[in-house]
Amino acid sequence: MTLLLSATFVLLFAGQALAQDTDDILQHVDPLIGSSNGGNVFPGASLAYGMAKAVADTNSNSNQGGFTLDGAPVTGFSMMHDSGTGGSPSLGNFALFPYTSCPGGDINRCAFPKKTRANFGGFDESSVSARPGTFGITLNTGIRADMTVTQHTALFRFTFPENSTMGEAAQPLILQDLTDLSNSRQDNGTVSVNEKTGRITGSARFLPSFAQGNYVLYFCTDFSGAEILDNGIFADSRASTSVKNMTISRSINGYPLPGGAFVRFKSGAKPILARTATSFTSVEQACRHAESEIPDFDFDRISRAATEQWQAKMGGIRISTKGVDKSLITNFYSGIYRTHINPQNYTGENPLWSSDEPYFDSFYWYVLLDIPSGGSNADVVLADAYIKGLDGGINDGYAAVVKDAEVEPFDWCCQGRGGLDSWHSLGYIPVQDFDWKGFGTLTRSISRTLEYAYNDFCIAEMAKASGRTTDQEKYALSSGNWRNLYKEDQTSFWWNGTDTGFTGFFEPRYLNGTWGYQNPLNCSNHDDFSVCSLQNNGPETFESSIWEYGFYVPHDQATLISLYGGPDRFVDRLNYLHDQNITYIGNEPSFLTVFQYHYAGRPALSAKRAHYYIPEFFGTTPDGLPGNDDSGAMGSFVAFTMMGLFPNPGQNVYLITSPFFESVNITNPLTGKIARIRNVNFDPSYKNIYIQNATLDGVKYSKNWIDHSFFTEGKELVLTLGDRESDWGTKVADLPPSLGEYKGYGNSSSSAGYGSWNDTAGSSAKRIRSWLRGDLESM
Incomplete structure (x- = not known):
């Protein structure tokens, strides 16, 4: 799993709803979705984020959530559980x-x-x-x-x-x-x-x-x-x-x-x-x-x-159900429901020290696109929360993420980062790294390098927001370290010798700078042989292939697109990932790839993919999840996708696609204001899924993304839909922010980089961009 949906759901839905319609939303919630076929959900009785979680426990091999509908008998009734996790079951105590x-x-x-x-x-x-x-x-x-x-x-x-x-x-x-x-x-x-x-x-x-x-x-x-x-x-x-x-x-x-x-x-x-x-x-x-x-x-x-x-x-989110199949309504609300099961609120139950401060456990669902495979992904959670309005305790939070980036813990398997000497001196995590200061599983060098790079970008975001200009420039620069594992002449062949037709992939690299090799298709959806998790003999990517990790540069899609030959070739590569079933929608690394067409100026293709994966792989039966729910990760994907606003976690960016409903109203728990999305020409048969034009609070809006103020200020987004791709959201000026510059787009010669970085970083930001383009190799 790779990256974070972070605190977005907390910000959107965590508060008490204002008085709205009185119809029973709970009639559309089915807690049993995911209770078989490895969904591992907790389907029992719980309050939102409640510590007590009561259900019947079965002796199934897939009972991580306690109860299963797979023919296994009940062995007891207990009241402590997690939801949707893989690995060995947890809790289920004192049945x-x-x-x-x-x-x-x-x-x-x-x-x-x-x-x-x-x-x-x-x-x-x-x-x-x-x-x-x-x-x-x-x-x-x-x-x-x-x-x-x-x-x-x-x-x-x-x-x-x-x-x-x-x-x-x-x-x-x-x-x-x-x-x-x-x-x-x-x-x-x-x-x-x-x-x-x-x-x-x-x-x-x-x-x-x-x-x-x-x-x-x-x-x-x-x-x-x-x-x-x-x-x-x-x-x-x-x-x-x-x-x-x-x-x-x-x-x-x-x-x-x-x-x-x-x-x-x-x-x-x-x-x-x-x-x-x-x-x-x-x-x-x-x-x-x-x-x-x-x-x-x-x-x-x-x-x-x-x-x-x-x-x-x-009650904080309301949709128009007009004409929509009931199963899609159930899918949507059940997805939102599952994001409220974990984490558990253990406030007052911290056995290590006495405190009245909020104390939560089991943050699995925060890691929507990544259960930590090596990165300090709490950085992404904190950055996401901070830039979207949760600014309390920023000094403590900032000190924590900087410590993660600079101080290696003795045991980095479960906290902080390992290999920091190599990271700081080489700009990547080497395969078979020599790390004598701290210890963990010496695998996943590619995924750790890519995650460290994005972690550093998130620190830079927090530094900018809190006025730490020097730190901002430092971590923005190191966020470009992902390029150090990009091997531009690396090819990719199927096991039968067929060329995929694409060149340029991330590959492992040794301490001396020479290249190692991992088949880019290992750990893909077609690989039934590789061991791709946290085993000591695991590969250099975690739970996914180099093919899929090849898109994991969330903060600098512009530079990545240039490396891949421009937007058209990027789209071809992204299509190949999905069309050849290299990706697996039942695991989190796939989630953002569904929407990365936005960065290539093709938001219509994101909409097309979204409307394929739901409901093709996400149903409303007990076996309706394509993978374990990971404490609401699958539910988050379903809810955001169907709502038509998918976040790039750790950034103030939501990628706009057509919602699955004629209208969606979201009450912000912090401000009490209601954000609205309305679709003109809505078609419940979903032929009209392509945005033709849009307005935001009555003003023409051509960007294919929106920021969090949409929710906090209660804005209205009106989307006019049609049955074919339009030019809406396709110009460079309409693309989401990127640390590097968009180049090679035929519809505009302007750039759409992180303009806000120029505001305070000045010439240093230009040097970062030059370095990312390869103009400063000796830097």
Whole structure:
């Protein structure tokens, strides 16, 4: 994954909506999209950015979000999850599991370990219900489990059949174990059950999926709805009502010993409710969360409150649904919904220090076009937020990004940048770099070089905005380092020997300046053999090919287009990337390539690609995502594409294409103003997808991009559509900003560079441009 959608969605949709239409937007949201076929979404009950995320967990090989619709049985019901991630599952801690009764009334005949209780977790997919804030499922045992949440607390409602499958009177048993989704529990998990009240408390140490170290999580669970018969603890497959406390080890076989506690009830005639809360700081805080947020065990009230919160959160964007297929409306709003699942708001739950400042975790979706493959992509997040209006704490943020660029951490696998000595002295990251100051996986030299270059551009943007002219010039200059890996005579052949017909690709380079080689098509959509992730033997690009990374110069498309032979040849190359299925729309590096025709003066072709990929690869069924959602990345792509304004992350640039709806209204959460996009000649069959002309607040507007003031100032963009490509947005003056100059365009001889850079950088900006053109090779 490569680059960032960053803070754009936060700025557009994070606030409470103003009073608008009262129709229920949530009817268009389907949380189950992406719950099979590797979408890895979390489809359960959550508030927007909520810490509590309750759902049924299955034992699928693709259960990173907890629940799947792929035939795998349920193993428990837990209330901590991520959404859409790849890799190993995370969270899913302290799962509950219900039985109507134990055979013969013998607790030791109930199945306690996760692996064996899966035999009782089968379900019919038609029994599953999911809507924002609430999730429900009926197991084949006849037990119905419904769940809803507050910020830190989940409320589960278990409804039992009148008789057990054994024909016995119901004596429901609900267990709670000390495992998580990936079975990562370490030593010394603890559990305790109160004999009188049935309250279960405990803690355990677990491993994260995308981080180092470990974490301790605490929980507190209470029950309501039936009189307690007895309770106790279980270890492995045996249980006891006489033991109420236990500390358990992991064991020596690589799989944590099953262990936990249970409560058994005298009757299952009425639903039994289980209230469970977690905390990263203490059991006491977990219990405070539970008692303050759900004091009355009122399931319907909590569910209604969750629904109201989602209605307010989703109400910030309204579309005209006239004539549009319902599946496209569902696709749009479900995409927006998924961007609000992560990151989780853990404010007040930081175990490292006490603070009331906002504290969020699981920022996977921020990295829409790149989970860090080597770059310090927080730079892009911070720059994007800063230039779009979130300027609080700029000094601390700026100090952080400069430190990333200048100080190499000892362990740069998960923070900062590695190879900084080479970066500063050579202007690229060498393949097989000699790096003795810090350590990480010595792969991805191409993608790291390209990302470092863009990271530096983002620092330069922040420097300019905060008046740091010297830093601006320094980092703008190093943002051109991407050219140091461009090999102009490099060819590209298919594995059968067929020439792709294109020359000039990025290639790895050694410390001594000589060239290495990686087939430009390795790690492409056609490559079923290469290992392209974070393995020690991984390639010099991360999760994508040199072919695709060949377009990854987000800040200087003008110079890249010149290197590729001009706009026509650039379009040919971009067409080849898509037409030959070299790109894979199910992974983030492809996202911006759909819209890069704008930079070549062909915005109509961006619209054509956008209307092909949606709905061809993005549907509204459980298997409707082409790849894992990455905590809203796929949802972001769908929402922005259908809205007709796709951001170049880290820049104040939105690329304009025709929306999928006759009108779109977006309420800005910071200013309260409503931005509007209206289409004239809108055609829901999507023959008229090409912009013929446009006005902005009633004034002719020919640029094929727009900046963030469109949202903050509540402007109106009116697009007149037609069924063929026009000359709108094609002139050089209409193209998006680029650090270098646009050249070789037949419709104008003027430039459309980052004019704002000239304002403060003066002659230095000219030197940067000259250097980028190759005129200052000895610089």
